[in-house]
Each structure stands twice: as C-alpha cells, then as structure tokens.
Amino acid sequence: MPAPRDIIPEVSDGIYLKIETVGKLLDDEKFDRALVEMRQLEKRSLNKYERAAVWQMIGYVNGVLGNTRLAIEHFEKALAAQALPQFAHQGVLYSLASLYSGEGEFQRAIDLLQLWFQYEDEPAADAHMLMGSWYVALSQYDDALPFIRKAIMLSELPIESWYALEVNIHFSQGNYAEAVPILKSMLSYWPRRPRYWNMLADAYLQLDNEKATLDVMMTAYNNSQVTDTQRIMALVGLNMAHDTPFTAGSILENEMIAGVLPDDLVNLKTLLQIWLSAREYGHAIATIEKIFAIENDGSWLLRAAKIQVKTGEWRRAGESAERALDAGVDNPVSALLLQGMALTELGEFAEALVIFRKVAAMGDEEEQQVAAAWIRYAEEEINYQQQFAVASGK
Template sequence: MRNYIHQGLKVVLIILGLLTVIPAQAADEKVPPISPWLYKQLTKAEKLISSQAYPQARKKLEKIIPELKNKSYEQALALRSLASVYALENNYIRAAKLLEQCLATQTLPEQQQQQALLNLGQLYIASEQYQKAIKVLQPWVQKNPKSVDQQILVLLANAYTQLKQYRTALPYIEQAIKLSKKPRESWFQLNLALHYELGNYSAAARILKKLVANYPDKKAYWLQLATVYQQLSQFKQALIIQDLAYKKGYLQTETQILQLFNLYIYNKQPYQAANLLSKELDSQRVKKSSAHWELLANAWTNAREYKQAITALEKASALNKKGRLYLQLARIHVEQEHWHNAIKAINKALSKGELKNPGEAYILLGMSLYETKQLSAAKSAFQKARKYKKTRKSATQWLNYMENSNTQA
C-alpha cells in the first residue's frame, strides 16, 4: 500500500512548496496585516526554497520565529513556512508538528485554516499517522464538499486501508474513480486490493477487466483476472483469458502452462490441451517427467488420438519406477487389438512390479496370449490371475472357456 501513499505525497509537496508571503484569501475574508520586516524575511525564505536551498531557508525561519509574538498571525505564517521546508526535506513528522503549532495559534482566517488542516492531514498520511489523518481529513471533507478533489478521497481511502478498515475505505476510492475523467492506475489497484481483502471477487473481476482493457501489456492483470474467474468457478471465462494471455506470451513458467492445460481439460477440450502440452514438452518449458508424459497421454486418450497417446505413455512408462503406466499402456493396446504390443507392455509392467491389482495384468496377458494362439502360456497367465481375489472369477471363466473349447475341438 506504500505506493499509493507516496503518490499522495506529491500533492503535499506541491501545496506546501508553493508558498506566498501572504496566502490567498476569499474576497470577503479579512487578513491580518504583517510587518514590512516579516514580509522581507519571508520573501527571502521563499527565494531560498525556490532555489532548493532548504537548510538555509530552515535556519532563517528558525531564527526569526522566536522574535515574533507568541500565538500571533505572523508567528502562524512563519511556522507554516517552516513546516513546508521540513516537508520538502521529507521530514514529515517535524513538518506536522510545526503545522499543529501553526493551527494552535487560532489566528488563521477561515480559508487559510482549512488549507492548513488539509496540509496537516496529508502530512499525517506521509508520516504514517493514519488515525490522526482521518480525524483531520474526514471532517475537512464534510465541511468542504465542493472543494474535495479526488486525491483527498484517495488519501482517506489509503488511511483507512492502512488501519485495515477496508469496508470504510472502499467508498472513498470508488468516489474518487467516479469523479475522475481519467482515474490513475494506482487508484484502480487500491480499489482492487480492497475488494480482494473483502472477498468481493465479482467486483474484483470487473476492475481487472478495466485494467486489462486500459493496460493490455501488463501481464499481471491477465493472470489475476484468470485466477479470479476460477475463484468464481467461471472456468470458461478463465480459459478465454488464460488462452489470450498465452498467445500474448505472458505464460512463461511451467506452473502457468499446466494451469492452462488443466483449464482446457476441465472445459472438455482435450485435443487443445494435448497440443499445448506436447508443444511445451518439446520446447522444454515443461519438464519431461513421467507425470507430465502421463498427463499428455491421458489428454490424447480423451481426444481419441490413440497413436499419440501410446507414444506419450511409452515415454511416461519408461521414466516411472513402477509398472502402473505400462499396464495402462497395455489397456490401450488391448482396446486397439494390438495383441503383441500388449504382451510386451504387460510383461514390462509385471517386471517393474508394485501393481495395485496384479491380477488384472495377468487377465490382460492371458487374453492377449490367447488371441495370438499361445494357448499354453495363456492358460498359465489365467491360472496366476485366479490367485487374486479381484480377478478369480474372471480367470476361472476364461479357463473354463478354454477347456470347453479344447473338448469341443
């Protein structure tokens, strides 16, 4: 949140830096006179400030203040000028204390009083005294509704945000955006952050859509918008945004690419998912691991592209310590009636071992051997499958079928 506050400081420095010997007043407002001597001293101080000779200006003002009558209008002017010097030197705490002393004289005409109160509120923000800033700025906004500009509303929103009063901060930043013909990017960012804190993801999505439209080259907004859509379970919209971000070159990491892959799968677009992952495995932005080859195989399988699925699953199987993936490969070969290939895959699966259901492997092996006329070996495979509870019934049926076939022959 510090970025928003520092942008607000520019206003502080502009207001406090543009000093005049006698501040402007309303036409019907009477201003107490000041002595020619003080006029001359303040003019010299102003010239030093204009030339950025802040230490010299500070010393001059600190020298003349003790010579002025206590709680006088002249003292108030000098204190106000000194406060501006400290603000320009980034000593906001000291500047705020001097402005407090200025206001404590109670000698400023109403217009100057209101301007000084506004400056004080800004200095409190700058010095991270947020509760004090609110106590000054909120009454000021209520008293000067026609004079309130967007920046003051933003400062109030920041103060409440820093105090974690997010719901109170929200109307101020939204009013500032509404009143501005061209709101600043940082205002939208603060508005977005508040909605995040409050869990208002629908509102966050609306703001992010504006940010994406206004700043299309900033990839963070694209990624945030896709994430918000997922939080809202609007997975189709999330896919559209992620896909556009990918085409713009904003998805660079393995995690981001796999998120897009998963969105394709969730939205029942396995062919697009497989094409994406295949391309990124080739480019090595996605690691060529067993798990990733398995993801690709499953996507090709769902897309009914079995040739590509087999190729991917062979690579996944070779990299996996267990036999599970070779068994999965065997299932595809059996479905495609590629019996010899199925036999090879099943033997590799059994060789690697650690299968959750070894009986299934022996059933598939027996079927494949039977189809290739290797009847003795098929019978042996079914006998092994009969040893496992889950496949005992199926293995027995196959053995009975083979025995009846031989008897009839």
C-alpha cells in the same frame, strides 16, 4: 478546529522584506539558512497573521528537512492562530494531514483531511485517494471505498495501483462479484499482467462459474499470460472437467515441449490418459514411446500394441508386440496373442500359426482356447488359399 476565513493579511514593510528574503532562500533550496532567518523572525514583535505565516514557513522547512515532529508542531500553531487566509489554511491542513499519516497517526490525518474536504471546492483525485488509503491503513474498508472510487473516477488517466487497491479490498471482503468489472477494466488497460488474469479467474471460481473461469484462463493462455506451472495444470484440469480433452492435452504437451513443465513420468502418464480420453491414439502412442524410453518396461509397448489393434494398425501392432517381448513383460502370452492376431489380419497365416502354437503351449486354459480358435481360423485360410491356388492352376 475553526473554519478557515477570508482574511486580508496585514504585513509591515520590514516583515514583508524579511519574508521575501526567506522566500528566495527557499527557492534556492537553502533550507538551513532559511530556518535560521525564520527563527530570528519568530523572536520579533509580529502581528497575528505574521506569526502564523512564520510558523507555517518553519513547518514547511522542517518538513523538507525531515524534522517531522517539529513540522507538525509549527503547522498546528499556524492553524491554532486562526489568522491565515483560506488558501493558506487549506494548504497547512493538507500538509499537516500528510505528516501525521507519515507518522502512522492515520485517524488524526483523516480528521484533518475531512476538514480540508469541507472547504475545498473541487478536491482532486489525489486527495480522495489519500483519504481512501488512510482508511485502508485502519482496515476501515467500507469507509475507504467511496474515496477510492471517486479518485479513480476523477483521474484523467488510469492509475494501476488505485484500481489494484479497490480490487484487493473486494477480495479481502469476499465481494467477488464487485471485483469482476474492475478487473475487466484493469485488463483492458494492462492486458500483460498475469496476476489480474489470475484474479479474474479466481473471482469467477469463487462465484461458482467454472465456465467463465475456463474462458478467462484460456484467453489469458492464448495471450501468453499463464506462466505459473500450477495455473497451467489447473487449466489442463478445467479443460478435462469441461470435456475438452484435446485442448487439455495440447496445453500439457506444448508446455512440456517448451520446458515449462517437466517431461517426467508423472506428466507423461497424465498426458497419456488425456490423449486416450480424447481418442487421440496417435498422440497416445507417441506418449507411450516416451514413457517406455524412461522406464524400459515392455508393458508399455504391449499397451501400444493393444491400441494399434483397436485402430486397425496391424503392422505396427505386431511390431509393438514383438518389441514388448524383447523388452520383457510379465505375461508374454498376451504379447504373443496380439502378435499372432496382427499377423493373421495381415494375411501372414503361416507365421501366425507359429505364434499361436506357442500360446497354446504356454498359456492358461482360457488363453489356450483363444489360441485354438485362431489356429483353426489360420489353418482354414491356409487351406482355402491352397485350394484356390490349385483351382486356378497356380
């Protein structure tokens, strides 16, 4: 297509008045009447410029009325006439390119806009983005990126969809390193977008930088931007992998309390393992109580008793062991041993002897040996206390 030229339009007075009348109709949005007037004008004897101008106007009105193919036809005629001044020629090129893109003819749209770029002194950001988006429509991402970047650079204000388009291209091509700085910029403008936090975390994960992934997800979580349950569980897992079990447990427990994650057995058992890993035994006992409330299985209380023995909470250990026996356990002897040990440590030797003698009567050989050792110890303590009482005159 020939280049636009600096043409000085020549318009007769009669034609000028007619065009002026049509212009007023267009200003008043009386498009149907304007189209009738221009059709009549088209039939008259016109010079080259006048005819090109009429075709341009007919193309414009048909575009407004949604008659795309007619608009394209008349814009093409206007360009082919090679009679429009440069500013008008450029306007028709731009409009025609947009119409072709609307019809899905992106390559034709690109070809026309490339001509427009050649003769446009300072193409605006929107024009660059149009070209970039049309290349994207043809899956020509490498050609699209320079135009999209230029559009972003020229734009006075950040436009979210433009940034998102570039990021999506990088993700589709696996260029995660290039996506990272763009996503960081996006989050500086739009920090309340969970999707961008997720994409940044995913980009770091694809780059085998789990620590950065964890940092991003924790920042997002602390700003209430991790709302997807799978993402929350992934964050719990990442904290466990990076040896921060207390944080993992706090997240899981808080989300269960908030109702974001179900307070079910699967999550409770996961939470218990996390608290045990973190050596947060108080939290672990509280979690066991919740599990027991659902399953009513005394083995959970037996597990609580073992933890309480480990932490020296003898009174509570004895109570947990007794509750385990009441609820029923597969091996009651284990619960009796724990109960007896707790009573012994509390100095309640007579009560402990009763328990250990039950173990001696019920347990297997190994359990009987353990019970016998505790019985000897309890009896020695009782004898010592009696001797001390006699010696002190009590």
